[in-house]
Amino acid sequence: MSFLPELTIAAALDGLAARSFSAVELTTAHIAAIAALDGELNAFITQTPELALEMAKSADAARANGTAGPLSGIPLAIKDLFCTEGVRTTAAAKILEPFVPRYESTVTAQLKAAGAVFLGKANLDEFAMGSSNMTSAFGAVTNPWQREGSDAKLVPGGSSGGSAAAVASRMAMGATGTDTGGSIRQPASFTGITGIKPTYGRCSRYGIVAFASSLDQAGPMARSVEDCAVLLQAMSGFDARDSTSAERVVPDFRSAVRRGVKGLRIGVPAEYRMDGLSPEIDALWTRGISWLKAQGAEIIDVSLPHTKYGLPVYYIVAPAEASSNLARYDGVRFGARVDGEDLIDMYEKTRAAGFGAEVKRRIMIGTYVLSAGYYDAYYLKAQKVRALILQDFTQAFAKVDVLLTPTAPSAAFGQGEKMDDPVTMYLNDVFTVPASLAGVPAMSVPAGLDRQGLPLGLQIIGRHFDEETVFAVGAALEQAAGFSALPAIRARETV
Ligand code: GLN
DSSP states (O other): OOOGGGSOHHHHHHHHHTTSSOHHHHHHHHHHHHHHHHHHHOOEEEEOHHHHHHHHHHHHHHHHTTOOOTTTTOEEEEETTBOBTTBOOOTTOGGGTTOOOSSOOHHHHHHHHTTOEEEEEEOOSGGGOOSSSOSOTTOOOOOSOOOTTOOOOBOOOSSSHHHHHHHHTTSOSEEEEEESSSTTHHHHHHHTOEEEEOOTTSBOOTTBOOSOTTTOEEEEEESSHHHHHHHHHHHBSOOTTSTTOOOOOOOOHHHHTTSOOTTOEEEEEGGGSOTTOOHHHHHHHHHHHHHHHHTTOEEEEEOOTTGGGHHHHHHHHHHHHHHHHGGGOSSSSSSOOOOOSSHHHHHHHHHHHHSOHHHHHHHHHHHHHHSTTTIIIIIIHHHHHHHHHHHHHHHHTTTOSEEEEESOSSSOOBTTTTOSOHHHHHGGGTTTHHHHHHTOOEEEEEEEEOTTSOEEEEEEEEOTTOHHHHHHHHHHHHHHHTOOOOOSSOOOOOO
């Protein structure tokens, strides 16, 4: 029998169906991996091994009586931004440390209904604000990858850094992430795994702790394109409890993986070739283009002229929505409270103690750009430029089927690096925020290693609700890249 945590989800589903092993065995192997590794990686805020074993037993029972779901017995990590009934949900924030939801998010409910097993709640940047997982109130996550010849601790990216580290280190077969401006794609790139942010509206936001509601999207992270397709299938669909949920049929994503790229038109946006882009990432991008060309795709140069406004627009819109969404954490209804002399004093003390520095910074920026006198100059203006960014994509997609770009401007960096100036950290998101602002689907696929042996991802951006083509192109890149490198810290067979 192969070492179970090494399997892809697709292979594990075959193995379970063939009764080569049980869901309890598969889950037990992952619980052992977490016990061995998570002290070092800190990818989980809350581990739920007993619950996982119960879910695995039900999955085995379902398989025995012919009622197994499409994910029956597959152990997953759940980003701790998804409310899980009866299981603490913190958003990696001190203010939510004691919060145990009485309801389940739609995405996790659908995963449960599909038979998935939940190993625990994955660490993240506080309220999903960040690109390094350094802002978690529950401590930093360590990237399972290390530079060659160095054991310096690197960040896994963020905000879905715990999900990414858990999947890359083989503590989980897949994970849920959320992506507001890149939080699935950038950590996927930093940890050598695959992650897709679907079209805005594809997955319900019901029960996901809100950051910036017009941008937040759930999506899967896994070790193959096909595994992401299998997970996204179960996560997607209309939900009346989310007013922006799309009433769309969910296509068969898994079969799209095998479509190939022959005849597809791949756009290469000139504006993503930015000053100072590392030559290694530039070279990888060029290689990606030639791989697709070799498989029969047509390469077309396109322009997304408003790309340079992506970051400034994002860092107005996202904090504005965050400041409004986070107003609910006042010590009355959710989570922790610090008592004060009167009601206002209690609010102030609770919020001062309950939020970290990055979250406070965003609340202040957001409040400022929404305030009387500045609303038109910042927020309204940003919304207008956001419309132009969307228009760029619409025009490009009249000529091409997908866009190919790098996912992030660098490989994983060291813990503590890029921390002195918040703007340096925000630059991580330069390639991911435009697709978020436009609401289009985008996926990161591991495509190679840098000179120091760290993974780098390429990003495929598609048309609204055309995840199928994104999957097809992702699979073609995956096949050509043949990415097989392994992180230094990972579950290993003990003999
Ligand atoms: N890094 C971006 C930010 O800090 C994106 C975060 C996200 O997608 N949740 O806002």
